[in-house]
Amino acid sequence: MNTTDDNRIRKSLKYSVLDGAFAASMIGFGESFFAAFAVFLKANNMQIGLLSSLPLLLGSLSQFFSNRLIKLFRSRKLLVTSAAFLQGLMYIPVAFVFFFGTLKVFYLICFACLYWIFGMILSPAWNSWMGDLVEETKRGTYFGRRSKVTGAATFVAYMIAGYILKRYAGGTVLEYTGFVIIFCLAFSSRMLSVTFLMRKYEPPYEVVHAAEFGFWEFVKQARSRNYGLFVIYLSIMNASVYIAAPFFTPYMLYDLKIDYMTFTVINAVAIITKIFFLPVWGRSSDRFGARKVLSLTGFLMPLAPVLWMFSHDFAYLIIIQIYSGFIWAGFEISSFNFIYDTTSPQKRATAIAYYSVINGIAIFTGAIIGGLIVRNNTVFWSKYILVFVISGVVRLIVSLLFIPKLKEVREVEHIPYTKLFLKVISTVPAAGLMYGLIPFIKKDEE
Numbered sequence: 001m002n003t004t005d006d007n008r009i010r011k012s013l014k015y016s017v018l019d020g021a022f023a024a025s026m027i028g029f030g031e032s033f034f035a036a037f038a039v040f041l042k043a044n045n046m047q048i049g050l051l052s053s054l055p056l057l058l059g060s061l062s063q064f065f066s067n068r069l070i071k072l073f074r075s076r077k078l079l080v081t082s083a084a085f086l087q088g089l090m091y092i093p094v095a096f097v098f099f100f101g102t103l104k105v106f107y108l109i110c111f112a113c114l115y116w117i118f119g120m121i122l123s124p125a126w127n128s129w130m131g132d133l134v135e136e137t138k139r140g141t142y143f144g145r146r147s148k149v150t151g152a153a154t155f156v157a158y159m160i161a162g163y164i165l166k167r168y169a170g171g172t173v174l175e176y177t178g179f180v181i182i183f184c185l186a187f188s189s190r191m192l193s194v195t196f197l198m199r200k201y202e203p204p205y206e207v208v209h210a211a212e213f214g215f216w217e218f219v220k221q222a223r224s225r226n227y228g229l230f231v232i233y234l235s236i237m238n239a240s241v242y243i244a245a246p247f248f249t250p251y252m253l254y255d256l257k258i259d260y261m262t263f264t265v266i267n268a269v270a271i272i273t274k275i276f277f278l279p280v281w282g283r284s285s286d287r288f289g290a291r292k293v294l295s296l297t298g299f300l301m302p303l304a305p306v307l308w309m310f311s312h313d314f315a316y317l318i319i320i321q322i323y324s325g326f327i328w329a330g331f332e333i334s335s336f337n338f339i340y341d342t343t344s345p346q347k348r349a350t351a352i353a354y355y356s357v358i359n360g361i362a363i364f365t366g367a368i369i370g371g372l373i374v375r376n377n378t379v380f381w382s383k384y385i386l387v388f389v390i391s392g393v394v395r396l397i398v399s400l401l402f403i404p405k406l407k408e409v410r411e412v413e414h415i416p417y418t419k420l421f422l423k424v425i426s427t428v429p430a431a432g433l434m435y436g437l438i439p440f441i442k443k444d445e446e
Contacts, residue, residue: 005201009201012201013133017145017149019193021152021153021193024153025156025193027186028156028158028161029158029160029161030183032267035249036249036263037094037108040175040179041097043108045371047105049374051105052242053246053367053368054109055109055117059120060120060359060361063120063353064353066125066353067124067349067350075202076128077197079121081197081198083119084122084197087115087122088186090115091190092187094111094112095179095180095183098179120356123353124350124353124356127348128348131340136340140285140333141282143333143337144279144285147278147282147329148275151278158264159264159265161185161264162265163261164181165178165179166260169259215354226342227339227351230406231358232402233398234355234359235358237298237398238359238362239369240391240394241366242364242370244390244391244392245391246370251384266317269318270328276329277329278333280424281297281329281333282337284330284420284423285337287413290337292334292408292417293333293334294406295399296330302392302396302399303392304323304392307320309388370387373387
């Protein structure tokens with residue numbers, strides 16, 4: 001690699017942090033409040049389940065066309081920036097569904113589907129593009145630091161949005177005005193994200209037809225391949241997660257009757273915890289292997305939803321969210337790195353697209369099952385508690401079945417699980433938080 005390309009890559013990695021920060025702000029201002037907006041529009045539980053899962057399903061299915069679009073656009077960069085721009089535009093019709101009469105929830109789901117289609121169809125191209133920019137041995141460190149920045153941006157935007165909704169609470173029209181404001185901020189954030197995507201350098205890329213493989217071929221061989229087993233594991237795990245995931249918002253707003261600011265604070269705790277621990281888990285993934293981190297967090301994760309059944313005290317819910325943020329930080333960064341470790345650059349875009357399709361179907365299935373359970377449940381003091389318990393049990397079963405079958409593909413240092421756990425929790429990531437939030441520092445990118 002010549003000096004010119006090296007400099008362009010270095011700048012692009014910084015632009016990627018800024019792009020990620022504004023894209024994360026979009027999520028904090030907008031996407032994170034879709035379910036709350038649906039509750040405001042008087043959506044029922046099945047509609048909330050559909051809002052949380054159908055857009056992800058259609059977005060995942062759209063990735064069947066990702067490789068074709070890369071060929072059509074002849075540039076991963078052009079595809080990513082175009083789709084990101086269209087995704088941001090969806091906040092305009094989302095904000096206006098309030099005026100669509102009795103079908104307003106239906107239209108919200110439709111526009112959310114388009115939002116996710118545009119957001120997910122760019123994913124294989126973006127992952128392939130970033131895979132060419134980030135060195136293999138520094139992926140955990142770089143993406144850990146990048147995730148810390150994006151997490152901080154999500155947290156700040158989320159808190160601001162919660163404050164705005166609280167300030168505008170007090171009547172239907174006033175409350176709707178609050179949602180319009182945060183959706184406008186989400187739109188603006190995505191447009192800023194697009195400007196930094198446009199400034200990034202795209203290394204030469206050629207679609208290698210010999211490296212392409214069919215979806216059914218991938219499905220048939222999945223059980224005998226490391227990446228295939230990982231896809232099956234992660235998809236079933238996400239299905240179990242989404243048995244419960246869509247219903248935490250209505251549980252807090254309907255059953256616990258908490259206000260928007262309290263709702264925001266409870267969820268924000270998980271975000272800020274992830275910010276602290278993402279770089280720690282990222283470095284651990286680089287050093288000890290993505291599988292080791294994935295295994296540890298995969299066995300700790302099932303406890304998270306079950307804990308919601310024991311108390312609805314505010315301090316208790318904060319503790320649960322700290323635990324969830326800590327575990328999810330490790331699970332997400334190790335899953336992300338495992339994909340890169342187990343796919344070749346030539347096949348990565350296709351492999352990620354196929355994973356996304358299977359994952360989207362699994363998520364949709366999990367959410368529908370959760371919705372049916374909630375609708376017909378008479379167990380426990382709240383109809384939502386049973387889905388939290390079932391979600392936790394299924395997560396544990398999935399980890400027990402699949403984690404032993406996954407294999408580490410890089411040479412890494414060996415460490416016992418207990419020692420890894422203690423090593424991570426004994427680290428004080430807050431000490432270097434502000435340093436890691438500055439995207440212009442050369443360390444770890446050189």
